[in-house]
Each structure stands twice: as structure tokens, then as C-alpha cells.
Amino acid sequence: MFPAPHDALPLPARPSLEQYRKLAKELVRICKSPSEPGALSALAVWAKSWVSNLVNHSGLTLTGEMPVRIEWWTSGVERFARETLTGAEGKPCTLARAQFVLARLHGFASWPKFALHIDELAHSNSSTTRFESAVDAIVDGDTATLLRLLRERPDLVRARSTREHHATLLHYVGANGVEGWRQHTPKNAVEIAALLLDSGAEVDGTAEIYGRGATTLGLVATSVHPERAGVQIPLLQLLLDRGARIDRAANGQHSLIRACLANGRGAAAEFLSHRRPLNDLEEAAGVGNLDAVRSCFNHDGTLNTSATQEQLHQGFFWACQFGRNRVIEYLLSLGFDLGAQDRDGQTALHHAVIGAQLETVTLLLKNRAPLELKNKYGGTVLGQAVWSATNAPSPEPYLAIFLILLQSGAKTDPEIEEAWAKLSRRQASKLRPR
Numbered sequence: 154m155f156p157a158p159h160d161a162l163p164l165p166a167r168p169s170l171e172q173y174r175k176l177a178k179e180l181v182r183i184c185k186s187p188s189e190p191g192a193l194s195a196l197a198v199w200a201k202s203w204v205s206n207l208v209n210h211s212g213l214t215l216t217g218e219m220p221v222r223i224e225w226w227t228s229g230v231e232r233f234a235r236e237t238l239t240g241a242e243g244k245p246c247t248l249a250r251a252q253f254v255l256a257r258l259h260g261f262a263s264w265p266k267f268a269l270h271i272d273e274l275a276h277s278n279s280s281t282t283r284f285e286s287a288v289d290a291i292v293d294g295d296t297a298t299l300l301r302l303l304r305e306r307p308d309l310v311r312a313r314s315t316r317e318h319h320a321t322l323l324h325y326v327g328a329n330g331v332e333g334w335r336q337h338t339p340k341n342a343v344e345i346a347a348l349l350l351d352s353g354a355e356v357d358g359t360a361e362i363y364g365r366g367a368t369t370l371g372l373v374a375t376s377v378h379p380e381r382a383g384v385q386i387p388l389l390q391l392l393l394d395r396g397a398r399i400d401r402a403a404n405g406q407h408s409l410i411r412a413c414l415a416n417g418r419g420a421a422a423e424f425l426s427h428r429r430p431l432n433d434l435e436e437a438a439g440v441g442n443l444d445a446v447r448s449c450f451n452h453d454g455t456l457n458t459s460a461t462q463e464q465l466h467q468g469f470f471w472a473c474q475f476g477r478n479r480v481i482e483y484l485l486s487l488g489f490d491l492g493a494q495d496r497d498g499q500t501a502l503h504h505a506v507i508g509a510q511l512e513t514v515t516l517l518l519k520n521r522a523p524l525e526l527k528n529k530y531g532g533t534v535l536g537q538a539v540w541s542a543t544n545a546p547s548p549e550p551y552l553a554i555f556l557i558l559l560q561s562g563a564k565t566d567p568e569i570e571e572a573w574a575k576l577s578r579r580q581a582s583k584l585r586p587r
Contacts, residue, residue: 155229158318158362161260161332162204162226163211170271173255176203180251184238200231213334218381218546221333230258260316260332270315284312284322291325294339296348303352310352313360320360323349326388327372328379330362338382346391356397370397374409374425375416381546386424399429408432414439419475419508434460438468438484441477446484454487466493473501474508478516491522498528499537506537506558509550514557524563535563539572548576 183195204227208215215221237254238246249264256267273281283306290299303309313319320331326346328336339345346369350356359366370392379385393399399409410431413422419439426440434456437445446468449460456465469489472480481501485491494500502522505513525533532540535558542551555573559565 155233156257156260158260158316159220159330159333159336160226160229161316162207162230162258163213163332163334164259164271164274165207165210166212168271168274170268173267173271174252177248177251177255180234180238180254181246181248184234184246184251194231194235196235197231200234201227204230215334218337218378219333220336233258260318262317266315273315280306280309280312281315283309284314287322288314288325288335291322291345291349292328292335292337292339294341294345296341296344299345299348303348307352310349310354311358318360318362320362321354321358323354323356323358323369324360324362324367324372327367327369327376329372329376330360330367336376336378338376338378338384340382340384342379342382342384343387343391346388350391350395356392356395357401359401368397368401370399370401371409371412374421375412375418377417380418380420385418385421389421389424393428399425408436410436410440414471414475417474417508419471422475434464435468435471438465438477438480439471439475441472441475441480443479443483446480450487465489467495469493470495470499470501470504473510473513473517474504476505476508476510476513478513481513481516485520491517491520492526494526494528498526498530500526500528500534502534503528503532503537506534506551506554507541509541509545509554511550511553511557514554518557518561524558524561533563534558535565536569539569539576542576543572 180199183199186195204223208223215223234254237257238250252264256262256264259267261267261270270281273279274285276282283302287299287302287309289295290302310322313321314331316332318324318331323346325331325335326338326342326349328338357368357370359368361367362372370389373379373385373388373392376385379388410422410425410429413419413425414436422436423440426436426442431437431440431442431445434446434449437449449457449464451457456462465484469481469484471477472484489501491501499507500523502514502517502524505517524535527533528537535555538551538555538558542548542555545551
């Protein structure tokens with residue numbers, strides 16, 4: 154729900170508490186102003202203008218890999234402000250409530266905490282200023298600045314953010330759950346993490362991320378950014394070498410391996426599976442451990458008492474998403490139904506498309522996987538291929554998948570054809586000589 158800690162908006166380069174007080178008064182005026190019929194509300198206009206100006210004055214350059222967008226921020230800001238200021242039945246739109254909205258939008262639990270943060274940023278030697286500078290150094294991979302800050306203030310390594318999540322510096326290495334515009338992993342992230350640990354960072358310290366105590370190991374294991382930077386496995390190894398406990402890293406919800414699978418981090422799940430026993434058939438299939446999968450079945454191919462049908466189905470879907478083809482072939486030999494759908498309506502073939510697993514897609518098609526079943530969003534596997542190609546950092550892995558689905562008889566429609574044509578034009582423009 155917006156705003157979560159990772160939704161927090163950036164501050165301008167030189168934040169002024171007086172300007173925010175004026176902004177709160179403006180919000181009160183806007184929420185009390187009538188809207189013209191058929192026109193955008195004053196609050197919507199304000200949200201769009203404020204977010205755009207804020208990003209410009211923060212000095213940020215938003216990239217496609219960041220989990221934040223100006224448009225998404227704008228709609229979230231408008232919705233949250235409307236619900237808080239005008240949606241509470243019997244509660245008037247007051248200055249105090251407007252101040253609370255602004256504090257929450259920046260990731261703070263209350264206006265007093267937000268005001269204190271801004272006040273401390275005005276002092277170059279304050280603990281808050283030093284902490285924020287250290288975070289920036291971590292995100293930028295600036296070891297020299299980080300080392301200088303830690304030498305000047307050794308206690309900084311155990312300090313915590315004044316934002317709602319109360320993360321330590323080490324948590325920012327995870328690039329997960331903290332401010333979205335700070336979710337970036339530099340190539341020297343392992344060196345950064347080692348420096349923090351050598352300086353006394355608590356390896357299993359927790360932060361209030363995703364609703365409960367999160368450790369750096371759990372954040373790194375489930376984050377896409379360390380994986381894209383090519384340092385996820387070395388980071389996990391470093392943390393484990395320094396004493397991080399796998400059983401403390403899943404935020405109390407489910408196992409860390411399952412959390413990795415659910416977040417698309419198949420390599421991290423497989424790595425961790427070699428460092429603690431697998432819990433069940435779902436995990437075994439998801440990481441591709443065929444021996445562990447076989448141990449869940451009787452000689453006649455039926456499940457034994459160690460496994461459930463739910464684990465079988467979800468494990469098969471994970472196996473397809475992460476290309477565990479030996480496991481897939483074994484479970485197909487036992488008669489797995491390729492028409493089965495998960496709670497989102499995704500079939501095994503949907504999952505293989507999502508994971509850009511061309512060999513798995515080919516394997517499933519040879520076994521007559523259905524092409525026209527729709528997920529809960531109304532998408533067939535062909536529509537899923539277009540959606541994934543459009544939203545992935547690189548669409549190339551989905552191009553061959555789209556073509557093989559067409560060749561196998563997948564039905565297209567004008568909407569899919571238009572989206573694919575647009576994607577193809579965009580790819581062609583990248584290939585033109587400049």
C-alpha cells in the first residue's frame with residue numbers, strides 16, 4: 154500500500170522546513186477547493202506539478218532499472234493525499250493532517266520526525282547528514298568517501314535511518330525495500346559490504362522493511378539489482394561467511410529459498426539450497442534438485458506423505474519459470490497436467506515465458522501445453538510474451554519465444570499485434586547506425 158518505505162519520494166537538494174510548512178497550507182487550501190465538472194481535480198494537478206518539480210530539484214536521474222516512475226509517484230501521491238485529507242469520514246482537512254501527508258510521502262512516520270530530519274540536514278556535521286552521505290556513498294560505490302566517514306565517526310556503522318524503515322548502512326547494500334531511488338547496486342558492492350562488516354556492522358541486524366524485521370541477507374537474496382550487477386552470489390557468500398543466518402532472513406513469512414523463487418531470483422534460491430536442507434517438494438522442484446523431487450514420490454508415481462498436491466503444482470510452475478528441465482521431464486512422466494493454473498491463472502507455459510526459458514517453452518510445447526488458457530489478467534501465453542518483452546530491461550530473450558509460440562499455433566489479436574509492432578519498431582531504431 155502506498156506509501157511503503159520504498160515508495161518514499163526524494164527531498165530537494167536543499168530542503169527547507171519553512172517551504173514544507175507553506176506546502177502543507179497549500180494542500181489544505183486545495184483539498185477544500187471545489188473541482189470543476191469534467192476537469193482534473195486541483196489535487197491531481199498539484200500532485201503532478203509537485204512530483205515533477207521535486208524530482209527536478211532533487212538532482213535525481215531516474216533510470217529504467219529503478220522501481221520508481223514519475224507517473225506512478227504522481228498517482229500514488231494524489232490517491233494517498235485524497236484518502237488522508239478528504240476520505241476520512243467526519244475528519245476535517247486540517248494543517249496537521251496535511252503535514253502528516255508530506256511526512257509520509259518522504260518516508261517518515263510523523264511530521265515531527267520529518268521536521269527533525271530536515272533541521273539536521275542543515276548541519277554538515279549532524280548524525281543525519283553523515284548517515285545520508287554514507288548511504289549515497291554506498292549506492293554510488295564510493296569507497297573512499299564511505300571509508301572517510303566511518304573513520305571520522307566509527308559509530309556511524311551501527312546508526313539507523315530516521316526514515317520509517319530504520320535501516321542501517323548495511324541494509325542499503327541489499328538495494329531492496331529502502332527508498333526506490335536508492336535501489337542501485339554498484340559493481341564493487343562486495344567491497345562496500347566487506348568494509349561495513351570490517352567496521353563493525355551487525356550482519357543480521359534487522360530493519361522494518363516489508364512490514365517486519367528484514368536482514369541484509371534476505372534483502373540481497375530477493376533483490377533484482379545485485380543479480381543484474383553480477384554480484385548477488387558473491388554478496389550472499391560474504392554475508393554467510395561473516396555469520397549471517399539463513400533462518401533469520403525470510404522476514405517470518407516463509408523460507409528464504411521460497412522467497413527467492415517468488416521474487417524471480419532462481420540463481421540465489423539454488424545457491425542457498427546448497428547451504429541448508431530443502432523444506433519440501435516446492436523448493437526442491439524450484440531449485441532443480443531432481444533427487445529431492447524423486448524422494449517425494451512412491452514407486453507407483455503417487456505423492457508420499459512428505460509432499461502435498463499444492464507443493465507439486467507450485468514446484469512445477471517454479472521449475473518452468475527457472476528452466477529446471479530435468480525436473481519438468483520427470484514430473485511430466487508422472488502425468489502432470491499442463492492445463493493446471495496457479496492462483497493468478499498462470500499455466501506452466503506462462504511461467505516458462507515469464508522466465509524467458511526458450512528450451513523449457515519448446516519442451517512444454519512438445520508435450521502439448523495449451524496455448525489459449527488465460528491468466529487472471531486476460532493474457533494468453535502469447536500476450537504474456539509481449540507484456541514481458543515490453544516490461545523487461547531487455548526484450549531480446551522474448552523475441553524467439555514469441556515466434557515459436559506463433560509457429561505452434563498461438564492465436565493473435567489486434568491488441569497483441571499492435572503491441573508487438575511497437576516493440577519491434579523500438580528495437581529496430583536501436584539497431585540503426587548513428
